[in-house]
Amino acid sequence: MFIIVKNLKKSYSAGENKSEILKEVSLELEKGQIGVILGPSGSGKSTLMNIIGGVDHADSGSIHVDGLEITALDDDKLTDYRRDSVGFIFQFYNLIPNLTVTENIEVVSNISKAPLNIDAVLKAVGLEVKRRSFPRELSGGEQQRVAIARAIVKNPKLLLCDEPTGALDYETSRDVLSLLQKVNREFGTSILMITHNTAIGDMANVVYKLRSGEIVEAIRHDETVASERIEW
Template structure:
């Protein structure tokens, strides 16, 4: 099984002006890969992620994942797709401040009848001993770990990470990258990472480089290194 973008264009209109966020892009990635989406600001990275996650719709073209053509789904079907198959991790953690770490993950677990056990997931991200802590009692790195636990507790086939280390220092960023790699190995989750940090791409199976809404390079990374070896 694979993920396919086939001639995908996304345009935004502002009055009589049309902005092409993505311009006729095509690529294929394999299930179970970690894929890096890299490029400068405004290159279309987050737009690509939003289309794949069903948060937005392509203007034209097809997006195929897990036997579904996202372009052909109704709004209700897209909602079900996001709920059942996709986990999201953002730069800013978006945790609910008056809920504990456990309760923040529990909210997501209740969305899917096939959810993993909450304690198991918190243990996987190294936070079982802090499950009763509120977000303000956790460090930035720990809050990001909770957000990752919240994303994977639904047992999604696809994990989408938008600048997951953007608000973290070097040491904590490395820890989060190691966790993302661990999630890929344990759960065989397909993971897309949008990042400005091109060094992160070296730990990924596939690298897709964007510029001005177009793909300028697709590279299968045969010399992939472990997150511990990533330096910047």
């Protein structure tokens, strides 16, 4: 199993009040598969993903990614894990505004151990002609494709996507989803994706439904649907 999350707990305290954000969350994802986390706003999706990505800490429970127990790593080792193994994609792209498309991708490839070729990545996301453009000169979908290029250039084992289509229209969302599916197939990258959109679950091998910090349902698909055929 590629990802094993076991009995993960996380609380935040505000003054006297302590709220449990994750209550004994357990989930698994096989290598090379796509997992989707579905849940309403505030259910703890981003918190869970940030802990799996090594940018936040759990209170208790464990996470293994590709055999490495990331919940047992010290800060230096956790930084290595984030840099070497994880690509992040967010709802609002998070590109660096005063760098071109190519330069935004280079920021990551320059610090990667075994980066993919930038031209190949630009081609994969269909942005060769925009390589010298700045983010403000791009559409939302194009900016998200740059963000995907930036996340995959380090050839991460794991791609974490927090509502990657949340800011995009229908057609552009479909383009971005089919690009993620292509990355999964061509590079064998395991993908964990957060969404509000139940239809997107059809392209996943496994869907976990999160409600108020608890997994209430796990749905496995023997066959996944190509993103082009998903409608919502």
